[in-house]
Amino acid sequence: MTSASMTASAEFRAAGTDLSERRRSGVSRGPLIDLAAAPDTIGVTWGADGAATIGALTSIAAIAADPRIAAAYPGIAASASGLATPQVRHLATLGGNLAQRSRCWYFRDPHIACLKKGGSECPARTGNHLYSVAFDLGPCVAPHPSTMAAALLAHDARIVTSQRPGISIGELLGDGSNGTSDHALAADEMIRSVELSAPLPGERALYKRAISRSHAEWPLAEVCARAVVTSGTFQFIRLTAGGIAPVPLRLAACEAGLQGKPAGAAVIAEAARLARSGASPLPMTGYKLDLLEGVVHDLLERLATP
């Protein structure tokens, strides 16, 4: 075994759909703390203003199947039903999805040292990084694995933890510059719930991932898009992307290219091209920018169609 962090302090376990594989392979060791469901950590509650709070131990399948979530937050529902497989979604929880570890194949191999396992360098950066980031924001080049994080970023969700009353996705996951971890929670800090704002009047939202097969694959690039289109104009637009950077990203340049602009083909095509603004692809990941542009283009076209 290669690293000191393998004997780090206790790790929380929700459903274990990520942790079980790491423990079987030997990537992760040490004591476990199983999280028990409490009233505020499971299920969906609704405020008078129509805003939802989702307990961290609510299963992904429950989120995907909730008709009120689908009506109020279709981008979140679509993200939930688009990730993993049905049998994983039945077990996996929202909190676990946010706090899961990287899927990088170097990280997942117990015999290979990497930054996330206490090593001194990222072997993917100079090795085979076919599925790594196209926005190179830190020493580790693994994309963040959480589809729900990208969706929640698009919704300005607040994450309630055992120690903090409400932090942003940015505060939860960091800015990608810390290559050793996949989130910025304290060692004994657990996610309890996720608070959403009420949807905007007339808001529509979509989610899509680019993959090689039809289902059940980690995204090469994924986007959650929210928009309010009135009288053929983008009154509100929010685009967030996963699979392309160490943390989910807001596509701010795209948004700026759309905000207040007519929802027509030329504007959309130009804005989609802006999805790659600020990108810094690795030698093998330039294709992700084409896919990102394609996914954004696809979603914007659909959002612009009444």
Place this chain on the structure above:
Amino acid sequence: MNTMTINGRLATLPDDPDALLVDVIRDDLDLTGTKLVCGAGVCGACTVLVDGAPVVSCLMPARAAANTAVTTVEGIGATDLHAVQKAFMAHDALQCGFCTPGFVVEAAAFCDSWRKDKGTAIPSREEIGAALSGHLCRCGAYEGIFNAVAAACAGQFDGLEFSPPRVEARAKVTGSAKYTVDIRHDGQQEGVILRSQLAHARITDLDLAPARAMPGVSAAVSLLGDDGIVRFVGDPIAAVAAKDRKTAEAAIAAIRMTSERLPSVIGLDAARKPGSPVVFEKSSRKKAGNVSEGTPAPAAWNGNVRGPSAAFSQKARKARNWVAAAREQQNPWLVEGTFRTGTQSHTSLEPHATVARFDGDRLTVHASTQSVFHVMELIAKRYKLGHDKVRVIADHIGGGFGSKGTLGMETTAAIDLAREAEAPVRIAYDRHEELSVTGYRPATELKIALLPSEQGDLKALSLTAYADTGAATNSTLAALARLIYPAEAKELADYDVISNLPPGAPFRGPGGPPMAFALEQAIDEAALRMKVDPIALRKRWDPNPNRQRLYDWAAGLDVWRNRKTPAEQTGRYRRGVGVATGYWLYLWQPGVKIELKVEGGRLVASTATQDIGQGSRTVIANTVAQEFGLEPHDVEVRIGDSNLPEGPGAGGSRSTASVIPPTLLAVQKLKDAIEQNAKRKPLPGSNAPWRELIAASPDLGVASVRPEDSKPTAPGIRSPMKEAGIMGMIFGWMLRRFSNLAVGAGVPSSVQVIEVEVDTWLGHVRVLNVHTGIAVGKIAAPALARSQATGSVIQGLGYALYEARETDPRSGDVLSAGMEDYRIPGIADTPAISVHFDEAGFDHVLGGSVGIGEVATVPTSPALANAIRNATGIRLTEIPIRPDRLISALKGRTAA
């Protein structure tokens, strides 16, 4: 103490926080219908219901099952079979059966909930595909699964009882079929292998004592070769047996050794560079593995490059000169290109696994093998035991695809450990081992030049193939281009490029698919340049009578006649249709013997073959039943046991052609014997005379050996080896002499027409439909033949679109060693597949049937690439055609 209810019974759960539900179910409760395959929630083989919801038991902590009701496959049809189980049997929605319990559990839950909501409405393909998207079937039984789930939801299997087309289907849909990984003897130990973490090293001072000294450890053996050198990451060093896996893993971590790192080289490009570190010095070349089924012919070595093997060339110098002249003259019909194919892992869902047990001097080996008889011979030779002292058993095998054809490390290590432990030992590879060290179809680089003559005939073909064989040799790709499309001259050269990667192995039509990927695209390109219909050009250049009939069939397909040109399409989505041809050798195994008996009034057919999903049990049962006017389930077929008369290996598409002829001879002998021994004749006009005779017959037995074929009389049906001249005859002789394989006359052939839709924004290919025309003679078991044909297409689509083993270019670690990174096709990736069997061409074979398994997968990747060319105007020269490659090609860039 925590408990759960499982299939209606109370069971206690272990306190160990790391215990997973799948291990409790399989190991503690011996409910082995639930399978452990990927261990990562990808493949669904471990699916069980927890309080009615399907979940992956391989990731679910056992303690999370406290106070729940768990249902395994054994609980699904415990009293009466579920409609889904019956539908799976009726639609032959399975082959090897290893994934089947998981599919059945999920599909039963889906069907129940669907019918509660929607009555007997029929779910769409998309709905079924999404519901079953957490399951993978490597045999590719998806076509049957779609049909089965739809039929069960529609209520077509409520109450119905019937005999399924696959004779062992019931055992597979109920989870009662026992595979090697399910075998459990009293006192059985678990073996684990210590593997090299370095790509090239000399191991000295190997000290097993610390492992042996650990409590619970029963044996520790060295697996190093005499030179003590390991040549790839994962090369075996030692093995340990202990009371359980955890103890064995701790023990291998305690083994001490000194590793002297040696210079290493990884992959095709690096290993070809002059001065790269040499993997096999001259004295150690015999240690290299073999990626083909035949014995290697001698070839020159130059560093890590072995070759050229060019014996199948024909006027090579002329071919070279003509191509060079055409290039100089800028002949517009000269097609030249370099094609690359990826490394394809077999990905058998049952891993390589062996359980070895000594009873005194007798050795019983349960093995997940494609060849019980041959492996018995190899064990007997290696351990200097008589054939009567070694018994190899494989009742059911969870896939093999060429990777389980010979004596593997999992078997010799288990035997070595069992001998030292004086206890039965099981070794079952984990998924990382299965996807890294059990072999693969080597990646290739193929340089091709194809020159038509001024008259439009095929004048010259040049094909040079470099295969990325790892620590192995004997790739045969270019040579295969000799046996199709006769030309005035052919220059065909094969090179193995050896490096510090695990050795390749034979894989379904070894060499065929990559050769076709280059050749069939070159033919397509020639047709475009010559402005000739690609099928018409093949008809002109390929006189083989079996394929001539298939070309006529393909040319008549609506999808082919209505295809568009790339110029007609400009939008985001573009559709295209492609065609390609494949062939494989008709092989059969001499010496195969079928024993046919009347035993207690029932017919019993026996031979030491095995069924890895191809359906040999059923082929034998159908053949016997048909001759006696009975039903297949009236015949008991005994296979999967080396104590039975010599049977064929399940490789080289040889099974059907090896077992049917002796079966037919034995039937005739047994009929005579029954009649001679009959005390009274059946009543005149009886509609089941043999049933009466057999029921009344004393126990009798006969046996027949596979006869030579008769001389083919149909025009154009010859031995392909004779067509290839003197070298072909020598090759055929060597194959028979050293590999016990005869090359028969006539060429199994296939032609595929594929329609795709390309999403030019997301680099995604959706395969809309596949038409596969196959000429392999008479079809002995139609439903199963169809399953094999569609499964071959699906595996070919995986090869073309998704599958690639990925490695670290410096360390040689296999990175795609889990099933989320090694991507095989899922059910929703499966297009509608229509199968056309042309049953002529093999009348010289008794029974008229030859094998399907390999020929049916050869043309898929080029047909798909040709379809993309037709859709987009762009020719993809490298597979898999993943989004990264396709999007780069569409944007006119070179992919990384």
